[in-house]
């Protein structure tokens with residue numbers, strides 16, 4: 295990559311300043327994130343005249359080597375709207391294509407600041423103009439009236455020609471938790487090595503726990519080819535809120551469900 299270089303621990307402070315120039319709260323959260331994982335792996339900085347002016351990167355979900363999520367992506371306010379974000383993202387996308395990436399997803403909030411307006415509007419415009427396509431919207435995700443849109447960019451051509459088979463995966467819930475960066479949006483932890491798939495009673499126990507914790511809404515997502523999961527969730531009052539196409543592999547989508555409390 296020409297303009298980007300791998301982020302190093304000594305870049306954390308300048309990167310904090312880049313993010314802070316756009317959003318102080320995001321800067322604190324990003325800093326906590328870098329400190330928590332104890333490093334800056336898969337993050338990149340963009341420099342102009344030896345000054346760090348931008349940060350981007352990606353995360354790779356466990357077991358899905360070719361699927362990536364765009365990480366903290368910011369250009370310092372002094373350098374924004376001058377084409378730097380486009381150069382930075384174009385280079386990151388080229389890097390991911392070169393290393394065999396298949397899909398790149400990104401989450402965008404529709405937060406409207408009283409003073410600054412729709413602060414992620416430039417990002418949304420930029421992603422769409424780089425080829426990202428909107429896949430689903432989680433209403434009231436971060437908080438009431440702040441939704442999350444997920445967009446996807448295909449990094450290499452699809453290889454699927456045959457139908458993907460349904461798998462008999464015995465999913466069991468093992469946690470109820472508030473989703474990071476949200477106020478009152480919950481999810482359930484799960485694994486797929488149980489004796490049998492969860493029942494409507496199991497779902498009800500999770501919903502009751504979420505209600506006790508003052509959750510507003512519960513979001514769940516599963517591989518779309520897991521048998522019985524969809525019918526049990528729908529029977530338990532969840533609605534299907536959309537799909538992330540080819541998320542796990544070509545032809546195996548991630549299906550999303552929502553339950554409003």
Ligand SMILES: CC(C)(COP(=O)(O)OP(=O)(O)OC[C@H]1O[C@@H](n2cnc3c(N)ncnc32)[C@H](O)[C@@H]1OP(=O)(O)O)[C@@H](O)C(=O)NCCC(=O)NCCS
Pocket residue numbers: 316367368369370373374375376377378379380381401402403413414415416417419420423
């Ligand atoms: C998103 C961000 C990284 C883009 O970097 P940048 O250097 O400003 O990007 P560029 O100058 O290359 O491109 C910005 C594009 O957005 C457009 N734009 C700017 N303000 C806009 C607005 N309010 N609404 C819609 N489009 C807007 C510009 O016209 C430009 O599009 P064009 O190239 O088609 O003319 C930067 O704006 C930023 O740090 N924003 C705050 C943080 C953020 O939103 N991060 C992403 C979180 S998901």
